[in-house]
Amino acid sequence: MTFDILIKNGIVVDGFSNEARRADVGISGAAIKVIGDLKNATGGKTILAEGKYIVPGFIDIQSHSDSYLTLLEYPAQESLITQGITTIAVGHCGTSLAPLASPEALKSVQKWRSIAGANLNWLKFGEFLEALSHYQLGVNVASLIGHSTLRRGLLRDEVRPATPEEVQIMQRMLGEGLQAGAAGLSLGLIYAHETDAAGEELSRLSEMAGKKSRLLSVHLRSEGSHVVEAVEEVAELARKSGCRVKISHFKIQGRQNWGQLELALSAIDRAYQRGVDIFFDVYPYSTTWSVLYTYLPKWAYEGGRETILKNLRDRSSRERILTYLKNQSLDLSSVLVATSEANTAFLGKTLGQIARNQEISVEEALLNVLSATNAQVIVFDYNLSSGIMETMLRHPLSVIATDGAGYDLGYASLNGSLVHPRCFGTMPKFLSAVREKNLMSWTEAIKKITSRPAEKLGLKKRGTLVAGNYADVVVLDPRGVGSRASYENPYIQSEGIDEVIINGRSVVSKGQLTGTLAGQVMRF
Template identity: 40%
Template sequence: MLFDVLIKNGTIIDGSGQPMFRGDVGIREGVITDIGNLHNDHAEIEINATGKYIAPGFIDVNNHSDTYWRIFLDPTLESLVYQGVTTIIGGNCGSSLAPLVSHDVIKSIQKWTDLKNVSLNWLTMKEFLREVDKKNLTVNFASLVGHGTLRRGLVGDEVRDISPDEMKMMKKMLRQAMKEGALGFSTGLVYTHAKLASSREIAELAEIVKKYDGVYTTHIRGESHALIRSVEEAIRIAQITGVRLQISHLKAMGKKNWPLMEEAINLVETARTSGIDVHFDVYPYTSTGSVLYILLPDWVTEGGRDMMLTRLKDPEIRKRVVKEMKANEYDYSKITISISALDKALNRKKITEIAEVQGKSVEDAIIDVLIASNGHVVTMMEVLSEKNVDKGVINPFSMVSSNGSGYNIEHRDTGEIVHPRNFGSFPRVLAEYVRERGVVGWEEAIRKMSGLPAEKFKIEKRGVIAEGNYADIIVFDPANIRDVATIDNPYQYSQGIDWVLVNGQPVIKNGLITQSRAGQVLRRKSSLFEF
């Protein structure tokens, strides 16, 4: 029999968590048609996988290539493809690129993207997904609806409660976006504009998501001292509404709060025993990437960026801000600037170094950097515990995600220091946790990256190597797969993945990227009973 692609002599890890087995995989018209002994068959493309593992392509459930505008600026998303990622889910942490009440709403992504790069020709989820379709991404793309995007569309820069009419409008927009293919709904409750949202507001929206059988993902309200309260809130919303819950990048920030991670994971496990469908995702690094303004007291950022800058420029208010920051729990020596609208010389500098050079307190240096860069500063903070990252990766209810975006190596020339997770998350887990330390098995690790995410987010016919499923497949060398990106030199592609197929098309061939851009836009499948 003649196949389009035939992968021979490999060991198949099918993504379901079942034990690996020897076998060949035959592919026709982008679909897996045969699995078994196909030694006598042939194909236009034959891949010899002797000594290699064949696995489903990875599904990155917490990706930001949309809000960082990467899907438009660089649709090849090479740093993700070289990790074996074949599907990304955008619209995370409360920010999505649709639906928009008006084009002004795009301000909600201002924390991540220089808006000079942004031009919009859509408002609805349907129009947005159609635009992405035209971009011919290398990987498959799906989107959630961002709560912050809905809310900002209605209240603008005001930080206040939602009126009953606005609530109706938010529900209507969410309902429509779900019908148009969104996989679910996300919140970023740590960010200024969502902080005021009550649990009730979120629960009312989560009810709609449940009705359309979508998933609710949340960047919880607090990941340091408020971690337990915040996890409890997310679980309570899932309990009340019955929605499937995904806690994004679960972590305990700051040494003082490290002991809370175990308690947070216990809450998840207890919730599951009482029938709540809750999972969480983690990335395998001890440093986080976040906006610099989260170091300010909450009240300073109320009303948005312009209000924040006005307050910081007022000498009296500034004194109060500095005083409150001094009482804070942050270890400022762990904070490095990675992206700023200022002089690129600042990137890679520690906040404490900047303060020292300028002969001022760290708090004053933070305020001055925020004012000078118009509030647009992204940092890396070395604030997580290695032991806690282990606990997260090993837990049976966790998935692996990057919480990052796709870049190419040339992006280095911008002077931005991106987080190594953009280049290394998935191979890092396989190299360090599976091969080197043996704390999790190959089958379980692959399941956390493929079968489990597909099941949770209801991505049909993907995530598992099975006959009739789409051919999103990777072939890798278990002895050589590894991440190379570091904090100091993030712009390095991962190694050890020889082939990546997206919908049956090779996007990596013999370890090198091809010209093929075979990704599809994935839309939620609607049921017959929707109205």
């Protein structure tokens, strides 16, 4: 028996059972053909996997490769492939690259990335998927439709409740997108252009996703002092709409709010026990990569960038914002400016350093940074608890995701900007924590990055090692897998991911990229 690729003498962790077993894996074409004893078989390529784990390709259910525009600029997504990621889902936190009802729709991206010079040759969601299929993709790509993208395309820069007629147009665009293959709908309830969306608007759109059995992915309205109410809001929305719902990058921000963990998890557990199909994704880091303007009171950023800048210029509004920030009991001094395309002067500096240099308070420094960067700035904030993060990693309703973006391995920002190390190391970092801290069994850990996100996303024949499934396969060293990316130098390849196969083609061999790009566009 001859296969295109033969993996011999490895330990198969298949993504669905609770056992690891020694076996060989035979792959031909794009599919897994046989899993078992293949000692007499041969392969066009033979991989010797003695002492290594053979596992399904990892599925990143929360990726921002689209909103950071790296999916278009660096379609190879090398920083993800070398983590063992074979499939990503984009279009989260209310933002997607289609449909575009007007040029203003693309402005939903600019909280993460400047859209100056962006040249997109599609309007409808189906056209987007068709255009994307002509890119040489390194990973399989699925996309949700962003609520803010729908809304912004119609309401443009206005911040107000949508009219019934506008809601109907959003429903039509969403329906067309779901029909064309969108994986679901996403909401970014914390952001400026979604905070005024009425409950009826959210319900009608969510119901459409529910009827199609597609995913609803939600960035909570609060991840701090009102996190419990925010979880309850999403659980009720899912209950009414019949949606399968994911809470995006679930966390409790700010030391003063860490005590709410038990109540927040209890709210999720209660919803699940009452029949709501609810789960959450989490990343194995205690530092966020956040949009700086979300630190302001919501009234100060409702209306988007122009409103923010206007409020910062107005003395009375500025004083109100300063009072609000000073009353939040936040440790802003360690917040580090990571990315800003509008002004690079503050990159790599903390708000505390900027405050000392300008001889002002840290709260004033935050406002000065927003003003100087045209309110387009991303920061690292060391405001999460490692203990809480590990509790969430272990929780039975959690899956692991990067909440990052894919880059080329040779990428290094020319202006000194920093990306979060999760863009290069999430999955290996999680697996190293499983090994070193005994967080859970290896079989459970693999399920959290393969079969469970595949099931929740609605992927067919991916996420498990079964004969007949697509050959998305990773061979890893359980003793050596880990991340080397740091906050100071995030652009470093992970280690211990020896082989990666996507759709039956070898894309990483002996830890090195082969140059083969085998990703496909996923339609649902």
